[in-house]
Amino acid sequence: MKHLIPEFDAMRRRYPPGTESSLVLPCLRRIQEDRGFVADSDIAELAEYIPVPRIQIEEVLAHYTQYRRAPIGRWHLQVCRNLSCSMRGAEGALGHLCRKLGIEPGETTADGRFTLSTAECLGSCGTAPVVMVNDAYHENMSPARLDALLQELHK
Numbered sequence: 001m002k003h004l005i006p007e008f009d010a011m012r013r014r015y016p017p018g019t020e021s022s023l024v025l026p027c028l029r030r031i032q033e034d035r036g037f038v039a040d041s042d043i044a045e046l047a048e049y050i051p052v053p054r055i056q057i058e059e060v061l062a063h064y065t066q067y068r069r070a071p072i073g074r075w076h077l078q079v080c081r082n083l084s085c086s087m088r089g090a091e092g093a094l095g096h097l098c099r100k101l102g103i104e105p106g107e108t109t110a111d112g113r114f115t116l117s118t119a120e121c122l123g124s125c126g127t128a129p130v131v132m133v134n135d136a137y138h139e140n141m142s143p144a145r146l147d148a149l150l151q152e153l154h155k
């Protein structure tokens with residue numbers, strides 16, 4: 001994490017004195033972009049840098065599902081399971097992906113290519129069911145569209 005300190009310093013200059021604890025979210029985001037997940041050592045170093053109690057960073061990590069505590073696959077597929085998506089076939093989409101990838105939600109394929117997760121509302125209810133792949137939305141996902149997506153990701 002230490003090589004990110006110059007970036008964190010630049011962010012810090014935009015925060016009024018006394019509000020440094022607000023840096024936790026953007027710093028964690030940048031750490032995750034850099035490493036792919038937030039390691040224990042990152043938490044310790046960030047708690048020292050800001051400074052905030054370590055538990056405050058742990059709470060943020062526990063609350064926001066977009067932060068990861070362990071490495072995941074090259075492609076992170078998140079299937080929304082909230083109401084609109086459920087009503088439009090999210091369970092079927094999830095089952096389809098489980099069968100195709102041979103994994104359950106929370107698992108990564110043996111080749112490290114795919115991690116499958118479920119998610120709460122992804123904020124695109126009008127185009128349900130929705131699957132996120134890394135930072136990209138894939139909407140109105142039918143089994144055929146999921147197959148085409150997987151084929152694309154295998155390239």
Ligand code: FES
Pocket residue numbers: 080081082083084085086120121122123124125126128129130
């Ligand atoms: S319920 Fe799935 S995007 Fe809102």
